[in-house]
Amino acid sequence: MCIKTTIKSSSEARLLLSFHSGRNPDVNNPKWTGGFLGALRPFKKTLPEENFHEIINCLKALKDDFEAEQISRDVIADLWGICHLGRAWALHKDGMLQSNNLITQEQIQTIEDWINIISHTVNNLLDGQGDEAFWEYEEYVQRGGA
Numbered sequence: 001m002c003i004k005t006t007i008k009s010s011s012e013a014r015l016l017l018s019f020h021s022g023r024n025p026d027v028n029n030p031k032w033t034g035g036f037l038g039a040l041r042p043f044k045k046t047l048p049e050e051n052f053h054e055i056i057n058c059l060k061a062l063k064d065d066f067e068a069e070q071i072s073r074d075v076i077a078d079l080w081g082i083c084h085l086g087r088a089w090a091l092h093k094d095g096m097l098q099s100n101n102l103i104t105q106e107q108i109q110t111i112e113d114w115i116n117i118i119s120h121t122v123n124n125l126l127d128g129q130g131d132e133a134f135w136e137y138e139e140y141v142q143r144g145g146a
Contacts, residue, residue, distance in 0.1 A: 007054075013061035014075055020055055021078035022085075036082050040089050043102045049145065052114040055082065056137050059121050063133075066125040079122050086115050113140065 007013050018024035020036035036051040065071050089095045090111045097103040124133030
C-alpha cells in the first residue's frame with residue numbers, strides 16, 4: 001500500500017529525513033523514535049511501511065535541490081545513515097536484529113528491498129536522472145509493495 005505523504009517544501013523534507021536517520025537532536029519527538037531507524041532500535045517487531053514511503057516522498061520534494069547541485073551535506077548524511085545503519089542493524093547476520101533473532105526472513109527481505117530502492121533513487125538523483133530516479137519505487141508500488 002502506497003501512503004502518500006504531502007511534503008510541502010524541501011525544508012520539511014530535510015527535517016523529516018533528520019528524524020528518520022536519528023540525526024535530529026529532538027530525541028523525544030515521536031517521529032524520531034518511530035522513524036525509519038528509530039523503529040529498528042529498539043525493534044518493535046514491525047516495519048512501518050509509511051516510513052519508507054515518506055523517505056521517497058522526501059526525495060521527490062528534494063529533486064530540484066539535487067538537480068541544482070545544492071543538496072546539503074546533512075541530507076546526504078541522513079540518507080547515508082538510513083541506508084548504512086539499516087543494513088548494519090537489520091541485514092547483516094551479526095547485526096543486532098539478526099544476531100538476536102528479532103527479525104523474520106520476510107522482514108529482512110522487506111527492509112533490504114526498501115534500502116535498495118532508497119539507495120538506487122539517491123544514486124540516480126546524484127547522477128542527474130530526475131524523474132527517472134523513481135522508476136524502481138514506482139515498480140515496487142505497482143507490485144503491491146511489501
